[in-house]
Amino acid sequence: MTASTLLDQIYRNSDGVWTGVEPTDEWVREVRRLAKERNAVILAHNYELPAIQDIADYVGDSLALSRIAAETDADTIVFCGVHFMAETAKILSPDKTVLIPDAQAGCSLADSLSAEELAEWKAEHPDALVVSYINTTAAVKGLTDVCCTSSNAVDVVKSLPEEQEILFGPDQFLGAHVRRETGRDNIHVWAGECHVHAGISGASLQQQVEEHPEADLFIHPECGCANSAIYLAGEGTVPTDRVHMLSTGEMISEAAKTSQSTVLVATEVGMLHQLRKANPAVDFQAVNNRAACPYMKMITPAALLRCLAVGADEVTVEEHTAIAARQAVERMIAIGNSGSGE
Numbered sequence: 001m002t003a004s005t006l007l008d009q010i011y012r013n014s015d016g017v018w019t020g021v022e023p024t025d026e027w028v029r030e031v032r033r034l035a036k037e038r039n040a041v042i043l044a045h046n047y048e049l050p051a052i053q054d055i056a057d058y059v060g061d062s063l064a065l066s067r068i069a070a071e072t073d074a075d076t077i078v079f080c081g082v083h084f085m086a087e088t089a090k091i092l093s094p095d096k097t098v099l100i101p102d103a104q105a106g107c108s109l110a111d112s113l114s115a116e117e118l119a120e121w122k123a124e125h126p127d128a129l130v131v132s133y134i135n136t137t138a139a140v141k142g143l144t145d146v147c148c149t150s151s152n153a154v155d156v157v158k159s160l161p162e163e164q165e166i167l168f169g170p171d172q173f174l175g176a177h178v179r180r181e182t183g184r185d186n187i188h189v190w191a192g193e194c195h196v197h198a199g200i201s202g203a204s205l206q207q208q209v210e211e212h213p214e215a216d217l218f219i220h221p222e223c224g225c226a227n228s229a230i231y232l233a234g235e236g237t238v239p240t241d242r243v244h245m246l247s248t249g250e251m252i253s254e255a256a257k258t259s260q261s262t263v264l265v266a267t268e269v270g271m272l273h274q275l276r277k278a279n280p281a282v283d284f285q286a287v288n289n290r291a292a293c294p295y296m297k298m299i300t301p302a303a304l305l306r307c308l309a310v311g312a313d314e315v316t317v318e319e320h321t322a323i324a325a326r327q328a329v330e331r332m333i334a335i336g337n338s339g340s341g342e
């Protein structure tokens, strides 16, 4: 089958997702051929479908992938993730062509704080500095003083003078984690959330802990269950040393090292693919099997093939926004331990 025959089969289904092509050997050959023709590097986020992770040149969290994008010799970056991640890659690599297989792959967390809302919030607190999680649009990053990831949010806030008022957004669970860890009460937290992570509740965690009493817990601090995990540890239901608050990048390193037979994982379910590859001897179980990000899953085999064949969808960021956003990201990197985000 030729690329054009495969392309003829692609259509947007009633859910608005590119479909019609399965990840067969022919698909693999065509994707690789087209990527070579374009001198493109394929980057895939840890939450992508297994077929997309397996064909990518690199798999990782959003910031690690953006760094790879900035360093690559490839002319084109194909970012298999959600839109704000591809924007971050473009901000850090303004001279490269950045493509996303489906520009409609958004993010409920990034959408929970718009640039207009942030501008109004800043106007209410003129002396405050803005610390934004990396899961934000380029326009929000452009109004941000310093970005942070889930690995370094606490360090970024600690690097600011103790008396400095801070606006922290958009994730309320990460904000609560930062407040708790720094003990500061001058942090205003935006009430945003990711609907996927918020769906991983304390009740699901409690149930899984009861079913797997010996298991370690890998918890992403954006999860609705993050507070429950700390509570369960506090009351002795789970020993503190078995609760690990980790970014997605840190989860992979911990997975490779763990000697536990079972690990409960509280984040998006796509993460399990890389964890199982990192340590096949361990039984990695999702705290909530239904925690799948519908936006990440819009990057289908059909969407990737179409992207490489027609050179769409291209991601652009206005220059003045990109300059301000880049400064916010670079200030974070200068603080050190930029680690990883989602």
Ligand code: SF4
Residues within 6 Å of the ligand: 082, 106, 107, 108, 109, 110, 135, 194, 195, 196, 197, 268, 293, 294, 295, 296, 342
């Ligand atoms: S899992 Fe949540 S935060 Fe991550 S991309 Fe999906 S909607 Fe956004």
